[in-house]
Amino acid sequence: MSLGLRVQHVDPFVVLGIAGDLEMSSAPAFRQAVIEALADGDRHLIVDFGGTDFIDSTGLGALIGGLKRVRALEGSLQIVCPQPRLQELFTLTDLHKVFALHESVDDVVEAGLPHEVSS
Amino acid sequence: MTGLGSNQSGPDTETVRLEIPARPEFLGLVRTVVAAAANIEADFRDDRVEDLRLAVSEATTNAIEAHQLIGLDNRISVKAIVSDERIEVVVRDQGKGFDPENLDIMPDPEDPQRLFFENGLGISLMRQLADESDISTGDDGTTVRLVIYTRSYL
Numbered sequence: 001m002s003l004g005l006r007v008q009h010v011d012p013f014v015v016l017g018i019a020g021d022l023e024m025s026s027a028p029a030f031r032q033a034v035i036e037a038l039a040d041g042d043r044h045l046i047v048d049f050g051g052t053d054f055i056d057s058t059g060l061g062a063l064i065g066g067l068k069r070v071r072a073l074e075g076s077l078q079i080v081c082p083q084p085r086l087q088e089l090f091t092l093t094d095l096h097k098v099f100a101l102h103e104s105v106d107d108v109v110e111a112g113l114p115h116e117v118s119s
Numbered sequence: 120m121t122g123l124g125s126n127q128s129g130p131d132t133e134t135v136r137l138e139i140p141a142r143p144e145f146l147g148l149v150r151t152v153v154a155a156a157a158n159i160e161a162d163f164r165d166d167r168v169e170d171l172r173l174a175v176s177e178a179t180t181n182a183i184e185a186h187q188l189i190g191l192d193n194r195i196s197v198k199a200i201v202s203d204e205r206i207e208v209v210v211r212d213q214g215k216g217f218d219p220e221n222l223d224i225m226p227d228p229e230d231p232q233r234l235f236f237e238n239g240l241g242i243s244l245m246r247q248l249a250d251e252s253d254i255s256t257g258d259d260g261t262t263v264r265l266v267i268y269t270r271s272y273l
Binding site: 021023024056060061092093 | 177244
């Protein structure tokens with residue numbers, strides 16, 4: 001299954017919009033998108049799952065990998081996940097304690113950079 | 120080619136079989152078939168079908184990885200047995216198996232070390248999502264059995 005990926009800049013953030021399923025077949029494309037964003041100099045990522053139907057543990061693993069890369073460069077990675085079903089997956093795996101989940105990209109942009117990295 | 124078959128395996132059950140190449144592109148197909156099989160019985164709640172879809176996807180991902188790990192070309196078999204009270208899905212691979220007692224212990228989410236564990240969530244998810252789950256694994260492969268029950272049964 002191919003991954004629909006839309007990259008959009010909303011200063012100071014880059015938004016990676018994910019359409020389709022984030023799992024074993026599409027995780028490599030997602031990893032690559034994170035690597036490219038960081039290589040382009042972007043540091044503050046928003047991963048938008050608003051158009052995503054399905055995420056599994058391989059997809060979550062790719063997300064953790066992304067967070068690791070971002071933190072190594074003192075950046076941030078925030079998640080937009082309006083679907084209760086997908087929010088539940090983060091809760092089931094305890095990853096809601098690792099990732100900040102938001103209802104919309106606008107919410108994240110309005111709030112600005114997270115405190116720990118805004119200085 | 121993907122093998123797909125259906126047959127009556129008892130008076131009150133229907134069995135759907137699917138064989139897929141050990142490649143991630145086929146995961147979506149497995150999810151679709153399993154959800155469609157569950158929907159033969161209208162009494163499964165939608166969120167339970169979603170639970171099953173995710174659990175089966177996890178089991179099939181592990182099966183694909185097990186074949187890829189040893190360069191095995193054989194197919195992975197997925198069987199769904201549907202009745203009016205439950206659906207059972209059996210995912211079978213021919214990989215080298217693993218020790219279920221020896222899985223990595225995941226650090227606490229707040230522990231910075233947690234970020235070094237990108238894998239290992241799948242099996243605990245399967246156990247959480249299914250009403251019944253069991254894994255039998257050995258040198259000749261791994262079989263995962265996942266069951267969810269209908270609303271009327273629970």
